Every structure is written in C-alpha cells, then in structure tokens.
Amino acid sequence: GENVEQHPSTLSVQEGDSAVIKCTYSDSASNYFPWYKQELGKRPQLIIDIRSNVGEKKDQRIAVTLNKTAKHFSLHITETQPEDSAVYFCAASSGGNKLTFGGGTRVLVKP
C-alpha cells in the first residue's frame, strides 16, 4: 500500500518568514495530494490540494508543488502569521478516495 513520509516533524519560524514542509510518497499510481491543517483541539481541515496533472498550485499565501518523477510534494507558506501555527498533514490517494496521511508537522510561528 501507499506510504507517506513527512518532514520536518516540528518547524519553528519567525513571523513574516516562510515555512516549507516536504512529503514523499511510495505509490506511483497516487494522483491526488491534499494538505490538511489541524488547529489545537480541532478537526483537520483541507487547505489546498493538487492533482497529478498539475505541477504547482497557489492560494494566497500558500502554495503546493508536486514532482511526480521524484514522488515528492511540498507545502509553502509565505509571510507566516501567528494564526498559521497548527499541525499540517500531507496525504496521498491512489484511487478509491482513500487517503494515506503523513505523520504531521507542528508549525510554530513566533511573533
């Protein structure tokens, strides 16, 4: 089955700096890659996703890039703000709508 590795496990950045989280996946058939944000004590919520026929996608301060050849994808957050502090999860799906998640990255934005 699919295996998703996520790095780093924790990330501390100064407010205004950029944050980058990287994920690798094992199943070359995977074609959908979402990112979820989970604030403390809350449920995970989708913030951005990318499909295998696209190399990059942006939504305001967040962007995701995908390298299918290398089987890795990344989340980029620019101009970080305190409200970006949360746990971020990457995931991959190879069909059937079943998601395999990475281990999560705890992001702390220091004011």
Next chain:
Amino acid sequence: NAGVTQTPKFRVLKTGQSMTLLCAQDMNHEYMYWYRQDPGMGLRLIHYSVGEGTTAKGEVPDGYNVSRLKKQNFLLGLESAAPSQTSVYFCASSLGHEAFFGQGTRLTVV
C-alpha cells in the same frame, strides 16, 4: 448543515469493556472513514466504507469492527478495549476526494 458529527466526544473505558462510536453525516456522501490519531503518527485508517452496506479494512483494523447499515451513519465498535486503543478517533466522509472530518472522540482505556 451539521456536516460530520461524532458521538461521544470523550470516553473513558476500562480494559475489556466494549463501546460503539457513532458517526453521522448529512451531506449524502458515499464514502465514510474511521481514523485514529496518535502523537507523531498522523492519521491512520482503521476501516472505511464506499457505500451503504459495505465496509473494508484499512491500515490498522485489528481490535475494531464497523457497520454501515444506513448511508448517513458509520459505527465503530471496540469489542474488548485495550490500553493500546487509547487515542483520538476521527470519522470522515467524502463524495469526491475531499474528506470532511468530525470533531473527534478522545478515548482513554485504563
């Protein structure tokens, strides 16, 4: 719309006790899932369902059973709880790829 609702929100069980977690969605989604969340291990799929009357095993199914008798409900059962099942449990549903999560159930087995 309530979205995805889980019952209960918190529970403490003694080793060997049984319980059922209820997940209800009002979005008419075909797919439903049960995940467990443990520190540093992300969300791991326990069981899932691709439609009413169907269930399938996920990554970590041992010690759990599920049922999907109605499209809107997905039940997760623990027959004989063990301390290793202490975790936060999330239910999710989807129509396409995007999964919508419930608020979670914090289960402690002592």
